Amino acid sequence: MRIAVDAEACVGSGLCALATPEVFDQDDTDGSVVLLAAEPPPEFFDAVRDAIESCPVKAISMAGHQE
Amino acid sequence: MTMSTEPPALPTRRMNPWDPPAELAGFRAREPIRRLRYPDGHVGWLVTSHSLARSVLADPRFSARSELKRAPVARPGVDLFFGVPALPGWLVDMDAPEHTRIRRQLAGRFTAHRMRELKPQIEQLVEDHLAAMARSKPPIDLVEAFALPVPSLTICELLGVPYGERADFQRNSATLFRLEASVDDAAKAMEHLNGLLRGLVEHKRGRPSDDLLSMLVTDGTLSTEEIAGVGVLLLTAGHETTANSLSLGTFALLSHPDQLARLKADPSLVDNTVEELLRYLTIFHFGVPRTPVVDVEIAGQRLRAGESVTVSLPAANRDPEHFDEPDRLDLSRRTTGHLAFGYGIHQCIGQNLARIEMRIALQALFRRFPDLALAVPPTEVPVSTDMGIYGVHRLPVTW
Ligand code: HEM
Numbered sequence: 308m309r310i311a312v313d314a315e316a317c318v319g320s321g322l323c324a325l326a327t328p329e330v331f332d333q334d335d336t337d338g339s340v341v342l343l344a345a346e347p348p349p350e351f352f353d354a355v356r357d358a359i360e361s362c363p364v365k366a367i368s369m370a371g372h373q374e
Numbered sequence: 375m376t377m378s379t380e381p382p383a384l385p386t387r388r389m390n391p392w393d394p395p396a397e398l399a400g401f402r403a404r405e406p407i408r409r410l411r412y413p414d415g416h417v418g419w420l421v422t423s424h425s426l427a428r429s430v431l432a433d434p435r436f437s438a439r440s441e442l443k444r445a446p447v448a449r450p451g452v453d454l455f456f457g458v459p460a461l462p463g464w465l466v467d468m469d470a471p472e473h474t475r476i477r478r479q480l481a482g483r484f485t486a487h488r489m490r491e492l493k494p495q496i497e498q499l500v501e502d503h504l505a506a507m508a509r510s511k512p513p514i515d516l517v518e519a520f521a522l523p524v525p526s527l528t529i530c531e532l533l534g535v536p537y538g539e540r541a542d543f544q545r546n547s548a549t550l551f552r553l554e555a556s557v558d559d560a561a562k563a564m565e566h567l568n569g570l571l572r573g574l575v576e577h578k579r580g581r582p583s584d585d586l587l588s589m590l591v592t593d594g595t596l597s598t599e600e601i602a603g604v605g606v607l608l609l610t611a612g613h614e615t616t617a618n619s620l621s622l623g624t625f626a627l628l629s630h631p632d633q634l635a636r637l638k639a640d641p642s643l644v645d646n647t648v649e650e651l652l653r654y655l656t657i658f659h660f661g662v663p664r665t666p667v668v669d670v671e672i673a674g675q676r677l678r679a680g681e682s683v684t685v686s687l688p689a690a691n692r693d694p695e696h697f698d699e700p701d702r703l704d705l706s707r708r709t710t711g712h713l714a715f716g717y718g719i720h721q722c723i724g725q726n727l728a729r730i731e732m733r734i735a736l737q738a739l740f741r742r743f744p745d746l747a748l749a750v751p752p753t754e755v756p757v758s759t760d761m762g763i764y765g766v767h768r769l770p771v772t773w
């Protein structure tokens with residue numbers, strides 16, 4: 308699984324970073340998303356899918372993934 | 375097209391404290407976007423399904439500007455906020471890019487890691503209040519002893535508002551949320567809160583410290599008026615909401631003993647318990663207002679520019695298309711995508727603060743008082759259907 312974030316679109320809700328701090332963090336100045344792991348290990352796949360589904364501005368996306 | 379029958383007003387009558395007005399389910403099943411009559415006679419729209427709620431709230435053609443907003447329930451005091459330009463700093467009433475400018479200033483102070491850093495402080499607050507409760511003689515009002523002071527103190531600390539001001543700001547903030555409040559009452563409450571915050575901003579100009587208001591002052595991007603406005607918004611939105619979620623959430627758990635037993639047996643359920651309570655109770659019970667700025671076609675309906683739209687968050691959070699058996703409180707269900715904090719660019723900026731406060735507070739409450747019980751029959755708990763935010767006025771408990 309390879310993920311990408313759009314920090315411009317992000318509104319800093321922090322949903323992703325609270326649920327999965329191993330993969331997502333937030334910038335201290337404007338709260339925008341910071342991707343810590345673009346290719347997270349499989350144990351985070353479900354959490355990343357949840358983050359993709361819950362992000363209020365669809366700023367997280369998945370490019371090609373292997374089950 | 376002519377309407378044969380007059381469109382309904384927003385249903386507000388609840389059959390019990392938990393479920394949204396029953397008519398909403400019928401609307402959602404038959405016409406997830408349908409015409410709605412507003413108290414002033416305007417005919418706008420009501421959105422009740424989860425998918426349409428998300429589409430509307432994510433769509434920049436639907437404005438959040440207060441000039442265009444209209445309350446779906448009679449609420450005279452709202453004239454202070456709706457139908458007029460956004461008050462300085464009130465990002466909830468703005469569109470991009472004005473909204474973006476203020477949101478970016480604030481979001482850095484509400485990041486997940488900052489909220490996690492607040493944990494020890496909140497844990498201490500919670501312990502102190504529970505200890506004081508333990509020393510008092512039951513029955514007591516859980517709202518006054520616990521559910522209100524914990525979020526109030528937390529937001530005061532974060533903003534840098536002296537807690538000594540609480541009696542005043544709690545009263546004035548409650549006035550703003552009261553449906554019956556007149557424009558005059560609301561204006562007075564607002565003037566008081568603005569005065570308090572303006573004074574604090576001036577004070578912090580001289581000697582800034584580590585709090586959010588000081589940071590905004592030092593940064594210099596926002597004007598004094600804007601910082602004071604942001605302060606009022608965060609102070610009012612930051613304690614009333616979380617306090618109601620906590621007290622209503624406790625009431626819900628005490629009334630669903632099978633679910634509460636699961637939480638007591640497995641405290642690690644608390645994170646999902648909080649999400650499920652937020653979904654199940656959805657305290658923004660009248661939804662959120664939006665207005666299309668151009669004609670929009672959505673789900674076969676044609677909305678004209680300027681027609682008011684109410685997005686019913688409680689109806690969306692009970693949509694069976696998104697949640698299995700949505701009317702059941704189930705602490706281990708999948709809650710992903712619930713809309714209790716809204717959706718789109720205005721999604722609650724304080725959500726992770728609320729989450730962390732609720733997780734700590736609920737876990738500690740039932741650890742310290744495993745025998746906590748209602749001190750009155752459930753039908754005698756005064757629920758706040760008379761407020762802009764749903765909750766309970768008092769929660770008499772014993773142990
Ligand atoms: C359980 C508690 C809470 C609930 C259910 C809640 C709910 C909401 C909802 C539904 C919105 C979206 C409004 C809209 O789209 O028009 C919102 C926005 C907002 N909330 Fe909360 N909230 C809670 C706690 C808090 C806290 C603790 C704070 C402050 C520390 C806060 C500050 C705000 C602000 C400033 C906005 C406007 C954000 C924007 O327009 O970008 N809320 N909240």
Ligand code: SF4
Pocket residue numbers: 312316317318319320321322323324331333338339340361362363364365366367
């Ligand atoms: S969930 Fe979306 S909006 Fe929220 S911080 Fe993550 S990327 Fe940004």
